[in-house]
Amino acid sequence: MELTGKKQIMLTGNKAAAWGARLAGVDYVPAFPITPQTEIVETLSQWFADGHMHGKYTNMDSEHSMFMAAGAAAASGVRVFTASSSQGILYGLEALHTIAGWRVPLVLVNVSRALATPITLEPDHNDVLSLRDTGIIQLHAETAQEVFDYILMAYRIAEDPEVCLPVLVNLDGFYLSFTREPVVIPDEAEVREFLPLFKPSQPVFQASEPMARASAVFGGGNYSYFKIQHHLAAQNVVNIYRKITQEFSDRFGRFYDAVERYRLDDAEYVFVMSNSFATKGKAAVQHLRKNGIKAGLLKLSLLRPFPSQIIAEALAQRPKVAVIDQNLAPGMGGILYPEILKAVYRREDRPQHLLSVIGGLGGRDIRAGDFMNILQRLDEEPGDDPLFLFDEKDLKQFDQLRQIAGFSREARVQ
Amino acid sequence: MTATIPDSLEESKYKKVTDLNPEEEIAPGSALCAGCGGLEGMRLAMKVLGENTLTCNAAGCFTLISVYPFTPLKGSWLYTTMSGPVPAAQGVRDALDIRMHKHGLPEKEDLQVIVVAGDGSTNDMGLSPTSAAIHRNLDFIYFCYDNEAYGNTGFQQSGASPLGSHTMTSPDTPEHPAGSERTKKDLFGIWMAHNPPYIATVSPREPIDLSNKFKKAKAMKGPRLFICLSPCPTGWGFDPKDTHLIAKLAVDTGIFPIKEFVDGKVTHTKRPHKRLPVEKYLERQKRFHHLFAPKRRDDIIAQIQSNVDAYWEQYDE
Numbered sequence: 001m002e003l004t005g006k007k008q009i010m011l012t013g014n015k016a017a018a019w020g021a022r023l024a025g026v027d028y029v030p031a032f033p034i035t036p037q038t039e040i041v042e043t044l045s046q047w048f049a050d051g052h053m054h055g056k057y058t059n060m061d062s063e064h065s066m067f068m069a070a071g072a073a074a075a076s077g078v079r080v081f082t083a084s085s086s087q088g089i090l091y092g093l094e095a096l097h098t099i100a101g102w103r104v105p106l107v108l109v110n111v112s113r114a115l116a117t118p119i120t121l122e123p124d125h126n127d128v129l130s131l132r133d134t135g136i137i138q139l140h141a142e143t144a145q146e147v148f149d150y151i152l153m154a155y156r157i158a159e160d161p162e163v164c165l166p167v168l169v170n171l172d173g174f175y176l177s178f179t180r181e182p183v184v185i186p187d188e189a190e191v192r193e194f195l196p197l198f199k200p201s202q203p204v205f206q207a208s209e210p211m212a213r214a215s216a217v218f219g220g221g222n223y224s225y226f227k228i229q230h231h232l233a234a235q236n237v238v239n240i241y242r243k244i245t246q247e248f249s250d251r252f253g254r255f256y257d258a259v260e261r262y263r264l265d266d267a268e269y270v271f272v273m274s275n276s277f278a279t280k281g282k283a284a285v286q287h288l289r290k291n292g293i294k295a296g297l298l299k300l301s302l303l304r305p306f307p308s309q310i311i312a313e314a315l316a317q318r319p320k321v322a323v324i325d326q327n328l329a330p331g332m333g334g335i336l337y338p339e340i341l342k343a344v345y346r347r348e349d350r351p352q353h354l355l356s357v358i359g360g361l362g363g364r365d366i367r368a369g370d371f372m373n374i375l376q377r378l379d380e381e382p383g384d385d386p387l388f389l390f391d392e393k394d395l396k397q398f399d400q401l402r403q404i405a406g407f408s409r410e411a412r413v414q
Numbered sequence: 415m416t417a418t419i420p421d422s423l424e425e426s427k428y429k430k431v432t433d434l435n436p437e438e439e440i441a442p443g444s445a446l447c448a449g450c451g452g453l454e455g456m457r458l459a460m461k462v463l464g465e466n467t468l469t470c471n472a473a474g475c476f477t478l479i480s481v482y483p484f485t486p487l488k489g490s491w492l493y494t495t496m497s498g499p500v501p502a503a504q505g506v507r508d509a510l511d512i513r514m515h516k517h518g519l520p521e522k523e524d525l526q527v528i529v530v531a532g533d534g535s536t537n538d539m540g541l542s543p544t545s546a547a548i549h550r551n552l553d554f555i556y557f558c559y560d561n562e563a564y565g566n567t568g569f570q571q572s573g574a575s576p577l578g579s580h581t582m583t584s585p586d587t588p589e590h591p592a593g594s595e596r597t598k599k600d601l602f603g604i605w606m607a608h609n610p611p612y613i614a615t616v617s618p619r620e621p622i623d624l625s626n627k628f629k630k631a632k633a634m635k636g637p638r639l640f641i642c643l644s645p646c647p648t649g650w651g652f653d654p655k656d657t658h659l660i661a662k663l664a665v666d667t668g669i670f671p672i673k674e675f676v677d678g679k680v681t682h683t684k685r686p687h688k689r690l691p692v693e694k695y696l697e698r699q700k701r702f703h704h705l706f707a708p709k710r711r712d713d714i715i716a717q718i719q720s721n722v723d724a725y726w727e728q729y730d731e
Contacts, residue, residue: 016504027517028512030505056508056512061545061547064495066545068495070505072501075505075509076509076513084635205492205510206525208522212485213492215484216480287619338611369702382612
């Protein structure tokens with residue numbers, strides 16, 4: 001497809017990601033296929049092969065190798081993009097911690113898919129949240145437009161001299177990766193004004209500048225020095241993000257805050273959600289509002305660094321808040337819930353009821369009835385247990401499946 | 415794949431030690447053990463390769479070459495992960511190529527990309543990424559310092575541990591009198607099956623042979639492997655002053671064949687004329703002590719000898 005200037009075209013989430021990399025003027029893509037991400041690297045491979053993109057596309061042998069190559073190339077002065085998902089993120093986890101510590105700028109896309117075991121295809125966020133503590137910046141997208149826009153902004157963040165870190169853009173597998181939505185694709189020249197071609201802000205490998213990078217460090221104090229630096233660089237993103245999104249908005253007319261406050265102002269009930277399922281949450285809010293219930297939604301977009309203060313302010317004076325974690329840490333509960341709790345804890349005007357909800361695991365739909373259940377629980381006295389969005393309908397389906405295979409209902413594993 | 419070796423290389427061969435580059439590319443004073451055979455091999459190699467190099471290092475003993483904020487290398491260094499140095503080399507190579515072809519980086523800024531990894535990384539978790547990189551024809555030099563075990567963690571069994579070696583994870587016991595019961599993986603053969611332009615084994619005790627091989631490889635492109643036998647005083651159990659003696663005995667007994675693979679052909683460049691019995695090599699190292707005392711294990715020694723004999727019979731002249 002040729003660029004035809006600023007116009008809206010129908011793109012899947014994956015294709016929007018590929019367009020983001022293309023218009024970012026990416027030099028290098030080390031790649032490895034994995035469902036539901038493969039469409040991204042296939043598209044980029046085609047564009048390098050037919051000359052729409054310039055530089056190099058290298059088929060790697062694993063995600064671990066792919067992330068090592070990505071990090072090393074970024075340390076050698078080119079603009080790097082790569083993408084993965086789920087098991088691939090886990091396979092490359094060591095490499096991701098490593099290259100984050102290298103403090104190299106690059107952008108990677110994760111197309112969320114629930115983790116084995118059991119192996120499955122549809123999304124939840126245990127994959128991307130396994131990167132929670134890597135110090136990689138994370139932006140979570142709800143729509144294909146956000147995927148595209150975030151990738152452009154991600155390079156600005158990653159390459160900022162106050163940051164120098166990989167930035168990850170997350171989108172949900174299937175629900176967004178394979179869903180076509182209208183996306184505004186700006187002119188390349190217009191993008192270049194927002195995102196000039198890569199000029200490394202730190203030394204890169206070349207003969208005239210010999211250097212040792214990522215050398216071993218001994219002594220906890222010396223180690224701490226580097227880790228705290230990494231933390232401060234990640235923290236810098238909260239302010240840098242504000243500056244970059246303002247500039248993006250001035251140029252392209254779309255503004256993205258670290259969180260989206262959807263009908264929050266007078267909301268009595270708030271759903272905290274992220275990624276594509278936030279669309280379901282917004283639909284539920286609209287439905288509830290029509291029925292006279294003051295509902296609202298807080299969408300988490302910038303997940304690392306965690307914008308605690310922005311979240312605390314957004315939830316201030318909202319009496320009943322449900323944090324819907326589309327992930328599960330067995331034996332603990334939702335992963336984001338304690339982060340939100342920590343964000344609001346010190347404030348007098350924090351929500352009176354902060355409910356933990358676990359839903360959408362492995363792409364399990366979050367239905368209108370689920371939102372009603374959440375509302376009901378928010379009206380009850382707060383308890384300790386999370387609310388699982390798994391009901392009789394799910395159980396019936398599970399039993400039916402087993403009956404086809406000849407199992408009796410009684411034999412179900414408890 | 416065929417390698418082109420310019421005629422001038424033959425004429426400019428190193429003939430004696432005084433022909434070698436007097437400049438050092440690795441300054442003395444790293445945190446590596448005294449008498450490390452691998453470091454001596456790398457020191458000689460870097461004299462040939464020069465300073466316009468980038469070394470991608472795998473987790474292992476050589477991680478200690480650069481400890482912040484020091485580096486003994488004149489060239490660049492990148493610590494990676496245990497299975498990641500080769501893909502990192504791919505990233506650097508690709509990036510430099512892109513910058514030269516797309517962004518006008520002058521060729522004089524180019525770097526020879528080198529991977530440095532121990533035998534554990536090389537034979538075990540690093541093997542799959544390496545196989546892929548050879549298949550992609552990555553332009554790099556791989557230097558494996560082979561001390562026949564996971565040395566940096568205190569000498570545990572690796573895919574390169576030889577038959578009869580005690581390691582901390584293949585101890586010799588009455589039930590397992592040999593200690594390590596398997597022979598070394600044939601890393602040379604594994605690479606050969608990929609048909610790269612160049613493979614060589616080298617010994618720090620053979621500096622002329624080693625230097626000429628690096629000189630030859632330097633003039634080539636594509637994946638090139640060096641397996642450097644790396645006598646390890648702490649792991650193998652000998653006095654650091656004897657590194658060169660142990661390295662010499664490894665060659666003279668025929669246990670470590672000094673050879674190269676180029677243009678589809680294997681050549682032994684330092685062939686022992688009359689091989690010494692293997693026990694001359696074994697008896698000087700604590701890791702083989704159990705083969706001699708409290709009871710001499712003639713069966714295991716004979717097996718090691720017979721493996722060496724069988725190897726050389728393939729190449730009888």
